[in-house]
Amino acid sequence: MSFSASVLTLYPEMFPGALGLSLAGRALEAGTWSLQAIQIRDFTTDKHRTVDDTPAGGGAGMVMRADVLARAIDHASPLGDPRPRLLMSPRGKPLTQVRVRELAAGPGAVILCGRFEGVDQRLIEARGLEEVSIGDFILSGGEPAALVLLDAVVRLLPGVMGNAVSGEEESFENGLLEHPHYTRPQEFEGREIPEVLISGNHKKIAAWRREQSEGLTKERRPDLLGTQPLVK
Ligand code: SAH
Numbered sequence: 001m002s003f004s005a006s007v008l009t010l011y012p013e014m015f016p017g018a019l020g021l022s023l024a025g026r027a028l029e030a031g032t033w034s035l036q037a038i039q040i041r042d043f044t045t046d047k048h049r050t051v052d053d054t055p056a057g058g059g060a061g062m063v064m065r066a067d068v069l070a071r072a073i074d075h076a077s078p079l080g081d082p083r084p085r086l087l088m089s090p091r092g093k094p095l096t097q098v099r100v101r102e103l104a105a106g107p108g109a110v111i112l113c114g115r116f117e118g119v120d121q122r123l124i125e126a127r128g129l130e131e132v133s134i135g136d137f138i139l140s141g142g143e144p145a146a147l148v149l150l151d152a153v154v155r156l157l158p159g160v161m162g163n164a165v166s167g168e169e170e171s172f173e174n175g176l177l178e179h180p181h182y183t184r185p186q187e188f189e190g191r192e193i194p195e196v197l198i199s200g201n202h203k204k205i206a207a208w209r210r211e212q213s214e215g216l217t218k219e220r221r222p223d224l225l226g227t228q229p230l231v232k
Helices: 022-030 066-076 097-104 121-126 143-154 162-167 204-221
Strands: 003-009 034-040 084-095 108-113 131-132
Touching: 003 121, 003 143, 022 034, 022 143, 034 143, 066 108, 066 121, 084 143, 097 143, 108 143, 131 143
Parallel strands: 003 034, 003 108, 084 108, 084 131
Antiparallel strands: none
């Protein structure tokens, strides 16, 4: 069974977007994963096809209606669908490589993209949505966040990345940021490739890379130090 993504959105034209190209695009064509973009507006019942309304209690902006979204979710993900239901949301748990790996190992995901001020809280509770954030900043809608999440997941699906080893040496995979990379030419604007990397001494190279990783992590992301390796 391949990984199946259903995305609920007011802008289905945004999909597959960037995921139709490169690694993800080839994997989509090959059937390694599938993507269904569902227009939330198709689940309205009034003649204006209204998906939002003013916030209870007043204030700026509009809120997506629970009843319309519930019909869309129940259509995309009927009872017994084993896929987790995600809501892209700045209030969510920040997305990590650990969660990305878990999702990639599962059957897929149903992803709701918010717009306006967000969605009615009762919908989140009634449909058991897991709120997922891609960082501490505000997007205008959940669609770019859904594309980010799916990009991270799809590259881990079996057969998608040419060189499987490169996935395991990536930043975060061992709880550290990755070491710097170099390639030819040997000299660029007076800067040489570090001597050790052309020494051919694999033990020394590994030690140098480890040292660089630790140094960078200490400097840029001290919060990562002391955390468990992210992959056993
Ligand atoms: N009023 C909300 C922000 C709404 S932004 C608040 O202050 O929390 C509109 C939509 O964009 C959200 O419903 C969500 O689906 C999406 N979005 C915005 N920022 C996001 C982020 N950092 N991660 C994931 N989704 C985000």
